[in-house]
Amino acid sequence: MKTLKSELALAAIFFSFAFLLASCSLGSALITATRKALLIGIADYPGASNDLTYPAVDAESMQTLLHSQGWETETLTDTQATKAGIQTAIHDFLGSVPTNGTALIYYSGHGTVSDSDAADYQYYNGTLSTYSGDIGDAWLVPYDFDTSAWTGGISASDLSTWFDADLLTKNVIVIADSCFSGGLVPSSDSVDTIGQEYAVDSSGSVYSSPLAALGSFGDLLAANAAAKGILSPVVISAAGSRESSYDGTSSMGHGVFTYYLLESATKGDANGDGYVTCTEAYSYAAKAVNWAWNNSIGSSMEFYPHISGGLRDLALFKL
């Protein structure tokens, strides 16, 4: 039995080492590939009635942060950010990112939906008191958006077409701090169990557990079987497809979501590997929006961010 005890002690040491190995973060490589970011912020729309406060500042702050971390950057603000201007910047600036590089598009400004006069859109304008269904495609609103004809928005399919035509890399990040931006998030890779309208569960959390997958297990299995492993863009949206996002307070000096996204660059490294991935930045910002905005000063203007994708993630910030 003495021999057995010795062997057990050795086994215990071995397993302790194995657990230590498993609990450690494996070393990350130094990112050497080209990374380019196109930052778009529109605060000053034609006329005065549609102006926002912080989007241009948001884009400039993101530009400063990313540039300091090795990203090549280009910024379009206000009058520069027309639909054609944005498309041209994607073609000329991001189109030169090599296949192993990363292209990022950050947008802060108005978002809307394609159905300008449908009853379901009026619900969001407050002119109808009940929600009646689909609200149409989500649009980013460039500077030259035609509010009379309700045309000129940038849809997810516009972005997808431009990416397919102009980008060499499949490492693409889209961040949208705009109303209804959850409608830009594709659900083809996996299913986001966070509802597109803000709602907390019985535990007071908007986060789901793996148990949430059991309710739609068959659908998820079918989706998994159909998945082709296509490297779609990682899309982070400030709000759900049926929600608005908001300018922050004067003390924040940014849009609410962007304020916490910027903060995630220094506080969002959950695993301590020195990088803040898209998932980590999203997770930090989403929790912060919920705790610091939805539960206090923004309690009457609640929204919740979303993220898309499957197995693949991309590094965003580094400490």
Next chain:
Amino acid sequence: MFFAIFLLRAGFAATIGAAPIIQAEAQAGPLFSLTSLPGMTAAIQSGWDVKFSLSLESRDVFAPMGDATGGEPSGMPTFSGRLEADLFALGQSPIQADGSLYRAWQGLGLSLLGGIRSAAFRLPLAGVPASARLEAGGGLRATKYTGTGLVSAYPAIVGQAGLDIQVSCKVALGISIPLEFAWKSGGTAFMFGIGAALRYR
């Protein structure tokens, strides 16, 4: 904490002579995944898993041996079936030179395995009764990407090789190597780990 968890692998067996036996077990250990997606370099993710299972074996190979100091090996292998529930979590992979990586995920699953257990034999050096086992089967998993609301489900082929040693009539210890191959979100994940056992009979 993980060290404490794997020490909690425990089992309770009811033995009725050479009749089939039903066992309830718990097992825990570190888990690694070699994850790959088309267009991305494969990478290792590390984490942990905990398994709870009910198994049925055609008879108790340890029964003739009594405790650690008495009896002789039975000389006959036995067949087993196992229904297993899994809880697991994997951290994100290291970041690659192009800035890409694999997301962390956590989940739960259910597996059905069948296999064979060797005849009991005396372990060299320690001289205690021991038995090796080999099991294979299939499973279904429901997972969530950590920190997000993104969930998915996928099928997996599972297997397990193990060695159990009986240290008394009531206590058995073991070591196992769980293996799993999963088709997940358009990619694949080959998972392997080490499970430690402390089993009460």
